[in-house]
Amino acid sequence: MANQKPVFLTDDVCPCLRTKTMTLNTEYRRSAYEDSFTADTAIFHCLRTMCGHGPDELDVAADMCRPGRECYVVDPDTIA
Amino acid sequence: MVDEIKIQVGFEGHYEELTVTLPEGDIPPYQPADKLTVVGKSHPRLDALAKATGTARYAYDQRPKGLLYGAILRCPHANANVTTLDTSTAEQMPGVKAVLKATELFESNSCRFAGAEVAAVCATSEQIAEEALRAIFVDYEVLPFAVTLEDSMASGAPQVGRRDQENVERTTPRLGRDRDGSINEEREKAAQDGMAEREKKVDAILKDAPVVISRTFRTQVQTHCPLEPHGLVCEWKDGKLIAHASTQATFGVQGELGRRTGTTPQVICDHVGGGFGSKFSAGREGVIGAMLAKEAGAPVRVMLTRRAEQTAVGNRPDSKQKLTMGLDREGKILAYRIRSWGTPGAGTGGAGAHNDALYKLGEIDKVEYGVRTNTGGARAHRAPGWPQGVFALESMLDEAAKAIDMDPLELRRRNDSHKVRKAEYEIAAKRTKWQDKRGKGVASGSVRRGIGMASSLWFSAGGGGASALVRILKNGTVEVRNGAQDIGTGTRTIMGQVTAEELGLGLADVTVFIGNTDDPRGPASGGSTTIGSLTPAVRLAAHDAKRKLLDAVADRKSWDAAGLDLKHGSVVDGSGNALISFRAACALLDEDAIEVLRDRPTLGRRRPNYAGFEDTNAGVQVAEVAVDLETGEVRVEKVTAVADAGKLINPKLAESQVRGGVIQGVSYALFERRTMDRQEGRMVNADMESYKILGAADCPEIDVVMLDVFNGKSNTGVMGLGEPPIVATAAAVANAVADAIGVRITELPITPRKVLEALGKVPRTRAASEKKGTSL
Numbered sequence: 001m002a003n004q005k006p007v008f009l010t011d012d013v014c015p016c017l018r019t020k021t022m023t024l025n026t027e028y029r030r031s032a033y034e035d036s037f038t039a040d041t042a043i044f045h046c047l048r049t050m051c052g053h054g055p056d057e058l059d060v061a062a063d064m065c066r067p068g069r070e071c072y073v074v075d076p077d078t079i080a
Numbered sequence: 081m082v083d084e085i086k087i088q089v090g091f092e093g094h095y096e097e098l099t100v101t102l103p104e105g106d107i108p109p110y111q112p113a114d115k116l117t118v119v120g121k122s123h124p125r126l127d128a129l130a131k132a133t134g135t136a137r138y139a140y141d142q143r144p145k146g147l148l149y150g151a152i153l154r155c156p157h158a159n160a161n162v163t164t165l166d167t168s169t170a171e172q173m174p175g176v177k178a179v180l181k182a183t184e185l186f187e188s189n190s191c192r193f194a195g196a197e198v199a200a201v202c203a204t205s206e207q208i209a210e211e212a213l214r215a216i217f218v219d220y221e222v223l224p225f226a227v228t229l230e231d232s233m234a235s236g237a238p239q240v241g242r243r244d245q246e247n248v249e250r251t252t253p254r255l256g257r258d259r260d261g262s263i264n265e266e267r268e269k270a271a272q273d274g275m276a277e278r279e280k281k282v283d284a285i286l287k288d289a290p291v292v293i294s295r296t297f298r299t300q301v302q303t304h305c306p307l308e309p310h311g312l313v314c315e316w317k318d319g320k321l322i323a324h325a326s327t328q329a330t331f332g333v334q335g336e337l338g339r340r341t342g343t344t345p346q347v348i349c350d351h352v353g354g355g356f357g358s359k360f361s362a363g364r365e366g367v368i369g370a371m372l373a374k375e376a377g378a379p380v381r382v383m384l385t386r387r388a389e390q391t392a393v394g395n396r397p398d399s400k401q402k403l404t405m406g407l408d409r410e411g412k413i414l415a416y417r418i419r420s421w422g423t424p425g426a427g428t429g430g431a432g433a434h435n436d437a438l439y440k441l442g443e444i445d446k447v448e449y450g451v452r453t454n455t456g457g458a459r460a461h462r463a464p465g466w467p468q469g470v471f472a473l474e475s476m477l478d479e480a481a482k483a484i485d486m487d488p489l490e491l492r493r494r495n496d497s498h499k500v501r502k503a504e505y506e507i508a509a510k511r512t513k514w515q516d517k518r519g520k521g522v523a524s525g526s527v528r529r530g531i532g533m534a535s536s537l538w539f540s541a542g543g544g545g546a547s548a549l550v551r552i553l554k555n556g557t558v559e560v561r562n563g564a565q566d567i568g569t570g571t572r573t574i575m576g577q578v579t580a581e582e583l584g585l586g587l588a589d590v591t592v593f594i595g596n597t598d599d600p601r602g603p604a605s606g607g608s609t610t611i612g613s614l615t616p617a618v619r620l621a622a623h624d625a626k627r628k629l630l631d632a633v634a635d636r637k638s639w640d641a642a643g644l645d646l647k648h649g650s651v652v653d654g655s656g657n658a659l660i661s662f663r664a665a666c667a668l669l670d671e672d673a674i675e676v677l678r679d680r681p682t683l684g685r686r687r688p689n690y691a692g693f694e695d696t697n698a699g700v701q702v703a704e705v706a707v708d709l710e711t712g713e714v715r716v717e718k719v720t721a722v723a724d725a726g727k728l729i730n731p732k733l734a735e736s737q738v739r740g741g742v743i744q745g746v747s748y749a750l751f752e753r754r755t756m757d758r759q760e761g762r763m764v765n766a767d768m769e770s771y772k773i774l775g776a777a778d779c780p781e782i783d784v785v786m787l788d789v790f791n792g793k794s795n796t797g798v799m800g801l802g803e804p805p806i807v808a809t810a811a812a813v814a815n816a817v818a819d820a821i822g823v824r825i826t827e828l829p830i831t832p833r834k835v836l837e838a839l840g841k842v843p844r845t846r847a848a849s850e851k852k853g854t855s856l
Contacts, residue, residue, distance in 0.1 A: 016339075020360045020460050023332035023604035024543065024613075041465035043430035043458055047339050048187050050364040052427035052457050055187040057242035058261070059427050068260030 014065035014072050016047040016054075048073070088112050089693035091724075091789045094499065100690040100792060103681035106616070107623050109797045110727050112790050117648070118581040120788070122732030125573045126592060127351065127566070136351045139326040140383050142313040148177050148202040150372050150382035151209035152365065154392070155191035155198050157222050158454040158761025159240065162189040164219035167199055173215060175208040176201055178375035180368060190242055191220070192426035193456050194762040195391035197364050202372040202380045225454040227756040229400060229423045232453045240426055240452035248421070249428045252448035275447060282445035285415035289406030291483050297403065297472035298827040299433075301423065301754035302396040302461060303766075305773060308353020310393045311365055311383030314373040321345035321370055325362070326383075328355040329604030330565050334597045336362040337370050345370070349565040349595040356744075357460030358394040359567075360604055365393075390766040394459025395754060397424040399433045401472040406442070409484050411494045413439065418446040422468075425457030433469035438535050439477070439495040454761055455754075460606065462741070463803035466536070467748055467810050471828060474534035474811035478818060488815070489514060489533060500789055501535060501698035504722040507785055508533065512702045512720050521820060526710040529717075532815025536699035536807035540800035541689045541726065541793040542612025544682040547600035550579060550621040552629055552674040556663035558583060560618060561593040564602025564610060569802055570733035571610050577729055578615050578796065582622035584646030585662060600677060608800025613680055615729065615796040621678035628674045629665060636668045681795065692793035697724040699804050701742070703780075703812035707820045709839060712832030716746050716780040716813055723784065726791040726799030735784045738805040742782050745809020747774035750829050 019042055045052055046060045048071070054060050055071040065072065083102040088111050090096050095112060102108065110119065130136035155162075167179045182197040183189045191198065199216050203209040224238035232240060232247045240247050249255065253275060256267025286292050312325040312333075323345055327333045330347045337345045340362075352359070362370075369382035384393065404417040422431030428450025436444050477495075481488040489509055496502060509515065512531065522529040549561040560579040566572040576590045583590075593599055603613045626646055633651055634641035643654040650658035651665050682688035704718040719742045728734050751772040755765045765771045791797045810828055818824045823838040836842045 018336065018361065020357075020604070020606050023329040023335075023360050024606050024609050041430050041432045041434070041460075043424065043427070043460065043464075045361060047336060050186055050361070050367055051188075052425070052429065053188070053190070053192075053242070057188065057190055058245065059241075059429070061261075061429060063254060063257045064261030066259045066261055068258075 012067055013062055016073050017044055017060055017062065017065045018047055019044045087792055089790050089792045091500065091503070091787050094503065098691065098792060101683065102690065103683050106681035107620060107795050109792050109795050110790065116581055118577045118587055119729050121730070123573060123577060123587050123730055125570045125733060126576060127572060131351070138308050138351050138353050139312050139324045139349065140308055142324040142381070144313065144315050144379040146378045147313070148204060148376055148378050148380045149206045149209045150200060150202045150369055150380045151206070151213055152197055152368060152382070152388065153199040153213045153216055154388065155196040155220070156194055157191060157220055158194045158225035158227055159223040159238070160191045160220040161223070162191065162198060162218060163221050164217065165199060166217040169217070170201055170212040170215040173208065173212050175204040176212045177204070177378060178202050178372045179212070180371055180375070182364070185367065185371065186364065192240065193391070193454050195388060195456055197368070200368045200372060202376050225761045227453050227455050227758055227761050229398060229421060229451050229453065231758060232423070232451050240454050245452065247452045249450050250447065251428055251431055251450045252446060278445040282415045282417050282443050285443055286404065286406040286417070289414050290408050291480070292404065292406045293476070293479050293483055294402070294404040295476060295479060295826060297401045297475060299399045299468040299471060300752070300828055301398045302748055302752045303390045303754050303771065304356060304358040304394045304459065304461060305390060305768065305771065306354025306356060306358070309384040309386065309389040310359060310363055311381070312369050313379060313381045314369040315379035316374055319343065323347050323366070323370065325349055325366065326352055326359060327565060328352065328359040328567050328606060330563055330595060330597050331601055332360055332604050333362045333366060337366060340367050341370055341374070347597045352565060352567045355567045355605065356462045357464065357606065360460065360606060363393060386768060387766045390771060391456045391763050394461065395456060396461035396464070396468070397422040397431050397458045399468045401433055401435055403435065403472055403476050405476050405480055407480055407484065411484060411486050411491045413495050414442040416441040416444050418444070421449045421451050423451045423453045423455065425455050426452055427457060428452060430458040430464065432465045433472065434465045435469035435473045438470070438473065438537055439492070440497065455756060462744060462806050466807040467745060470534060470536065470807050471811045471814060474808070475814055475824065475826065478532065478815045479824060487518065492535065498537070498694060498696070498698050500694055500724045500787060501700060504698055504700040504724070504787070508700045508702045508720055508722045511783065511785065512704065514702065518819060521822065527706050527708050528820045529704065529706050530816045530818070530820025531702060531704050532812050532817070532819050533700060533702045534808035534811035534815060536701070536804045537696040538608055538800045538804040539696050540607050540609045540612055541692065541791070542609045542616070542680070542798065543688040544680050546602050546613040546617045546680040547677060548614065548617040548621040549600050549675065549677045550625040552625050552666060554666055554669045554672050556666040558585065558590045559593060560590060560622070561599040562602040562614060562618070563595070563597045563599035564614065565595045565605060567605045569605065569610065569737060570730060571614065573733060574611050574615060574729045575618050578618045579622045582619055583626055583662070584648055584650070608802040608804065611729070612794065612798045612800055615798050616794040617678050617680035619795050620681060621676045624678060625674050625676040628676065632669055633660070633665045689793040692791040692797070693789060694791065697726060697789070697791070697799040697804065699723045699808060701808040701812045703809070703816040705813060705816040705820055707817055707835060709821065712835035714750055714817055714830055714835060716750070718781040718783065719746065719809065719812065720783040721785070721805060722787070723801070723805060724787045724789045724799070725801035726789055726793070727797035728786055728788045729796070729798060731786055734786050734801055737801045738784045739782050741805025742809050743774055743779060745806045746780060746813060748828065749810035749813040750774070753829050
């Protein structure tokens with residue numbers, strides 16, 4: 001398995017980003033992000049589009065859904 | 081207070097002592113000397129009768145009063161943008177109660193595969209809902225498309241994605257990105273420098289290696305095909321959403337629908353008709369169901385059609401894996417190079433293949449690419465990345481063994497240090513008479529027999545975030561509750577067994593409540609973690625409830641509580657003498673019930689479990705096949721599966737998991753394959769008639785040997801089992817076929833055509849078609 005160290009800390013990942021690993025270990029969301037980031041089989045989706053690309057039509061992933069991206073959401077309740 | 085204790089770990093004939101630090105408040109794990117009466121016994125699953133008689137109620141079976149029927153309009157084009165979407169006619173149709181535009185609901189007008197959601201309706205009957213879909217007018221900007229790996233990678237291929245997305249993207253090592261997701265040149269250069277360094281290092285080893293072999297392997301797209309399709313029944317009551325979902329993650333669905341609706345929904349899942357990794361998210365169908373129900377003011381059922389099920393909600397990606405291995409003549413692997421490509425749909429995530437695991441492979445140089453295609457996207461699929469990766473890896477090992485004239489079993493022994501797997505090799509070899517059969521190519525008429533092996537591993541001993549509630553009522557009844565789902569693995573039964581064991585009762589004395597988010601929080605059923613995560617919480621809650629009961633009894637009877645225990649339905653003293661029945665003890669309670677809620681003990685965020693016997697659990701499978709040299713048909717006659725899942729709570733259910741994995745693995749090896757029409761861009765076999773899955777007549781004899789491994793790691797010592805049994809199967813079958821016919825087939829599924837091609841009996845079609853692209 002290809003393991004790579006995360007480039008970023010995970011605190012500011014867009015709260016709309018989702019992946020399977022996040023649902024496995026409910027107490028440790030941050031750890032789940034980090035694990036997902038290093039897995040070469042991780043598949044992400046966006047809560048707004050409910051698919052693998054964001055509202056800006058680009059892929060969603062732990063290293064891409066960051067502040068500065070045009071569809072980045074600070075408050076996840078805004079999608080309700 | 082954190083306790084340091086000595087425990088016994090290992091398995092029969094291989095026990096050793098280990099000093100471990102228990103998490104605060106935890107109890108020691110089951111030990112080999114424990115005399116367990118319920119745990120470790122093969123009880124039938126608690127819901128067996130309900131499932132066998134059809135009384136088990138799935139999401140599909142929910143019929144609340146006033147139920148409306150949802151239906152989803154899907155894009156017929158492989159690549160298109162919606163330019164006009166007019167639902168006004170549908171909205172006016174009698175019986176139609178709500179209409180939604182997916183373009184608005186999901187903030188995107190792009191449809192990147194034939195089957196993408198465009199609009200949805202709900203109506204008083206399924207027929208009216210279907211008619212309403214036909215009344216929706218959609219205009220598309222239709223774009224060129226690519227639906228196969230070769231088509232997408234070809235020079236001048238149509239762009240699959242949008243904006244500046246390229247069709248092929250490196251996924252391992254990941255591209256060096258900036259904080260906004262754009263490429264950071266400095267980071268990317270560092271990644272490329274690292275790649276170049278590894279390449280150089282492996283080049284140098286391969287140059288001097290006594291034996292170097294290179295092969296290219298292909299695997300197909302395996303679509304998800306659970307008997308119960310994705311979907312749910314939603315209703316709103318007093319502003320609260322109640323969703324009966326077919327899901328592997330009740331709390332995950334609760335979280336997603338909660339974010340989408342601004343509420344805290346209740347998600348209920350009594351039974352699941354299969355998930356296999358595809359049912360973690362609420363999915364677009366889940367959001368559609370919740371919003372249609374809200375708009376209509378009535379309960380709505382949205383369950384996918386079989387076509388939608390096989391096109392829109394996930395698959396195991398295909399792969400093309402170019403491997404090079406260098407080794408010495410004694411069988412030591414020195415270096416290993418991997419270049420692989422996979423097609424996980426319009427994105428690139430999930431394309432990886434685990435082809436560099438299991439063995440000591442020397443210096444590794446691995447680069448992987450995701451290839452975008454206009455096809456339905458990948459989702460986790462029972463051991464994501466493993467069956468395809470291990471098929472290639474284990475085929476390479478057999479080819480390497482052949483190159484140095486060594487028994488493939490011996491080559492594996494020499495490159496494997498796993499204590500359990502080393503024992504499993506010997507069990508498998510003895511049980512299958514490996515030495516008598518391997519390489520013999522026993523013939524009977526046109527049929528040639530062969531035998532092959534492959535290995536597996538898995539990681540999980542579970543993690544935190546699970547809680548369990550145990551309630552002992554004054555009338556002597558016992559309940560255990562958790563809100564997670566039982567996806568068919570037997571979680572419900574296992575919770576009951578662990579509780580019963582701790583309370584000295586029988587399984588029938590415990591009522592298990594599961595699959596309702598109003599109960600304590602539990603994990604998703606993924607990564608083979610559910611039982612490893614849940615049972616330590618269940619056991620601790622039951623243990624603490626027992627102590628409370630015994631304290632109460634001791635208080636009433638003026639006994640010493642420390643010397644009391646619960647065994648065989650009674651309160652017993654230190655010598656094991658029965659003093660009073662469990663029921664009579666409960667009657668002594670002052671309150672109506674003892675209720676104990678406990679979280680799963682862990683050592684911390686990054687290290688939930690203490691050290692155990694091995695960090696991974698192991699498996700070895702041996703397949704025996706018969707190949708008809710005239711027709712090319714392969715029959716898998718027998719699979720011997722030796723498996724380890726840590727401490728076995730219920731051997732019967734564990735065996736059942738292994739059998740299921742083997743069956744799905746043989747199906748992957750011989751039959752399953754998504755076929756795409758390259759001209760129209762659609763899946764042509766999106767139904768259960770033409771998407772061939774192994775049937776009862778194709779099923780091999782399966783000989784399961786479960787090792788009971790006291791691995792420690794948690795108070796139950798359970799390791800994951802749902803996924804590992806599928807990891808090795810296709811590889812073992814492929815190796816057996818090569819043993820039978822003397823020629824390596826490097827592409828799954830192993831169809832009669834490929835066998836005959838390999839034997840030179842029919843012309844090869846693959847090489848020519850690969851140049852332009854072909855369906856996978």
